[in-house]
Amino acid sequence: xxxxxxxEMRQDYKNIRIPEELRERVETGISQxxxxxxxxxxxxxxxxxxxxxxxxxxxxxxxxxxxxSGAAIAHAMAKIPVIGAIAEVVTFREYENSENNMEADIxxxxxxxxxxDGTVNTDTTQKINKSIQEYTDEIIARYEAxxxxxxxxxxxxxVELDYSVITDNDRLFSIRFDQxxxxxxxxxxxxxxxxxxxxxEVIHLSGLFKEGTDYITAxxxxxxxxMRERMAADESLMYWVDNEDMPxxxxxxxxxDTAFYVNxxxxxxxxxxxxxxxxxxxxxVEFEIPTEAVQDLVQDGFLK
Amino acid sequence: MRAEALQKKVxxxxxxxxxxxxxxxxxxVRSEEDALDIVQESVYKAIKHSASVKQESYIKxxxxxxxxxxxxxxxxxxxxxxxxxxxxENGKEDSYRDFDxxxxxxxxxxxxxxxxVLRFFEDQKLSEIAKILNENTNTVKTILYRSLRxxxxxxxxxxxxxxx
Numbered sequence: 001x002x003x004x005x006x007x008e009m010r011q012d013y014k015n016i017r018i019p020e021e022l023r024e025r026v027e028t029g030i031s032q033x034x035x036x037x038x039x040x041x042x043x044x045x046x047x048x049x050x051x052x053x054x055x056x057x058x059x060x061x062x063x064x065x066x067x068x069s070g071a072a073i074a075h076a077m078a079k080i081p082v083i084g085a086i087a088e089v090v091t092f093r094e095y096e097n098s099e100n101n102m103e104a105d106i107x108x109x110x111x112x113x114x115x116x117d118g119t120v121n122t123d124t125t126q127k128i129n130k131s132i133q134e135y136t137d138e139i140i141a142r143y144e145a146x147x148x149x150x151x152x153x154x155x156x157x158x159v160e161l162d163y164s165v166i167t168d169n170d171r172l173f174s175i176r177f178d179q180x181x182x183x184x185x186x187x188x189x190x191x192x193x194x195x196x197x198x199x200x201e202v203i204h205l206s207g208l209f210k211e212g213t214d215y216i217t218a219x220x221x222x223x224x225x226x227m228r229e230r231m232a233a234d235e236s237l238m239y240w241v242d243n244e245d246m247p248x249x250x251x252x253x254x255x256x257d258t259a260f261y262v263n264x265x266x267x268x269x270x271x272x273x274x275x276x277x278x279x280x281x282x283x284x285v286e287f288e289i290p291t292e293a294v295q296d297l298v299q300d301g302f303l304k
Numbered sequence: 305m306r307a308e309a310l311q312k313k314v315x316x317x318x319x320x321x322x323x324x325x326x327x328x329x330x331x332x333v334r335s336e337e338d339a340l341d342i343v344q345e346s347v348y349k350a351i352k353h354s355a356s357v358k359q360e361s362y363i364k365x366x367x368x369x370x371x372x373x374x375x376x377x378x379x380x381x382x383x384x385x386x387x388x389x390x391x392x393e394n395g396k397e398d399s400y401r402d403f404d405x406x407x408x409x410x411x412x413x414x415x416x417x418x419x420x421v422l423r424f425f426e427d428q429k430l431s432e433i434a435k436i437l438n439e440n441t442n443t444v445k446t447i448l449y450r451s452l453r454x455x456x457x458x459x460x461x462x463x464x465x466x467x468x
Contacts, residue, residue, distance in 0.1 A: 005456070006424055009405040013425040016327045016406070017336075025340050026322045029347030030315055036352060158356065236380040275438065279415065 086114045087173035087195045089165060095140055097147075104143045106161040108136045111175065113195060121200045128193055128202050135191060136161065139179065157181070167262050171197055171301040174261050189273045190284060192259050198301065204257040208268070213297040220253035222293045223270060227251070227277075239278045239285075251277040266304025267291060307355040314354040317363050318347055324426060325371050331409060331421050332375040346374045362435075368428070369436045372418055379414070408455055416451040419444055 088111070095106040111128050113121040143159050160180045167174035172194060179189040196203045209215040227239035240249050259271040268289040272278070278285050291303045318325075322343060329342040350370050357366050409417050415437065422428040422436065430448070434441045 005405065006452075009408065010425050012406045013327060013331070013421070016330050018323050018326060019336050019340060021340060022322065022326055022343065025344040026318065026347050029344040030318065030351050033348045033351035034311075234380075 087168070087197065088112055089163075089175065092163075095136070097143070099147060102143070102147050103158045104140070104160075106136055106140060106143075106159070107163060108132065108161075109163050109175065111193075111195075113200060115200065124195060124200050124202060128195065131202070132193065135177070166192070167194075169262075172262055173197055176261060190259050190271050192261055192271070194261075205254070205260050206256045208260075208299060208302045209294070209297045210299055215294055215297045216253055216256070218294050218297060219268075219270065219289055220251075222289050223254070223287045224251065226287050238282060241277075262302060263288065268294065268298075268303055310357060310360075311351060311354040313360055314350055314357065314363055314367075317367065318350060321364065321367065322347070325367065328368070328371050328418075328421055328426070329375050331406065331417060332379065332414065338378065342371065342375050342378050345378075346371045349374065365432055365435050368422065372436065376414055411454050412451050416447055416454070419447045420451050420455070423448060 089109045090112045092107050092109040095104060095108065097104045109132065111125065111132070113124045113128065115121050139159060139161060143157075146157055158181075161177060163175055163177045165174070166176045174192055174194045177191040177193075179191070181189065194203050194207070195201070196207055201207070206215075224241050227241040230237050231239060231241075240251050243250055254270060259273075261269050261271065263269045265288075268291070270287045270289060272285050272287075274282075274284045276285075291298070294303070325346060326339055326343050329346070330336070330339040333339055333342065346367070350367055357363055409420065412420065418437065419433055422433050423430065428436075430441050430444050434444045437444065439447075
């Protein structure tokens with residue numbers, strides 16, 4: 001049945017010469033890793049930086065968040081005294097579960113938003129905590145359903161959710177969730193919540209921009225441009241753009257609630273989940289949008 | 305305790321299948337030295353993170369994935385040539401001592417290569433490959449057919465007077 005050419009290739013493949021050195025290199029790899037595992041097992045805090053590579057990164061994502069620290073609140077633009085609302089993480093709950101080779105560790109922060117005069121802004125506080133809870137409930141429910149479906153001995157998954165306050169300046173408070181889902185392989189998903197401190201409201205990407213402006217096209221076109229530039233500069237990079245082979249998976253445009261954050265330089269940064277706009281080996285990818293590209297569309301105070 | 309047992313199991317499977325890991329790595333980089341580096345790095349990663357494998361039966365699949373990712377990272381870092389679809393034109397400048405049928409794989413993208421190698425040379429099931437690539441089975445099937453189409457083209461065009 002099998003094609004003759006394919007059979008030839010298979011033979012050639014099987015005949016790829018194995019260097020004598022291989023065994024030795026394999027053993028070196030094994031002993032290197034063992035040495036390091038021994039050393040590392042003493043300290044429980046590993047700080048994860050960089051890209052998730054397959055399932056391997058699962059063990060690395062163990063950032064310990066200090067309870068109730070509210071993260072390091074840095075008022076970056078110290079020249080103006082903080083006006084408007086104050087938002088902080090006041091506490092967190094943790095959902096931990098382990099059964100049938102399946103494990104979950106989900107941290108659920110509670111956010112408090114205060115008005116300028118120090119009173120609690122109940123409306124926004126409830127709203128953001130409710131949507132955080134809906135989000136985490138969904139993850140927990142999916143995990144519990146998987147545990148149930150797996151029954152005896154079929155489990156093979158690990159879900160971790162952690163959060164961090166990534167922006168807290170005069171105008172914006174943002175809290176980012178990183179979900180790591182490990183099955184045979186890993187997938188990285190990001191969710192970020194934002195509070196506009198001027199209005200005290202929970203906002204999505206659309207909330208950064210003036211009403212009625214077409215920021216979606218401006219940002220999307222800029223991203224496509226960056227994809228093309230990056231691919232032209234380095235041919236090993238790959239994004240789903242202008243791909244005639246699989247036009248259905250090409251990136252078309254961002255959405256009103258596409259994940260974003262404002263980075264330390266005050267630039268809008270769009271975040272895509274792993275596999276969303278690029279092949280898996282590219283990991284979760286981000287694009288910093290030059291402020292000039294959206295200068296006329298954005299509201300004051302968000303970007304620099 | 306469990307972590308140690310798991311690490312041991314991963315080690316066993318590595319020692320059992322490192323030649324296959326090497327061949328896959330070699331298919332991507334076509335260089336003994338680079339392939340050796342990739343295998344060593346993959347083995348290191350696998351042992352180091354063996355605790356993250358949740359089930360024994362997944363170890364093999366997981367190893368394939370590590371080798372694939374390590375090789376792709378390696379290619380990216382070293383800015384080595386990566387086979388993209390527009391690679392056909394490259395055929396003329398290569399000259400090989402013997403016509404090597406595996407050379408034909410260079411018309412494929414990395415992902416297509418992975419699918420062909422794992423399906424036809426390593427006899428993995430489509431569903432396993434789907435897990436390795438984190439794609440659904442239908443997508444893998446599509447990639448496989450597309451790859452075969454491309455390969456056929458290369459093999460028939462390439463055969464007579466390939467070097468000239």
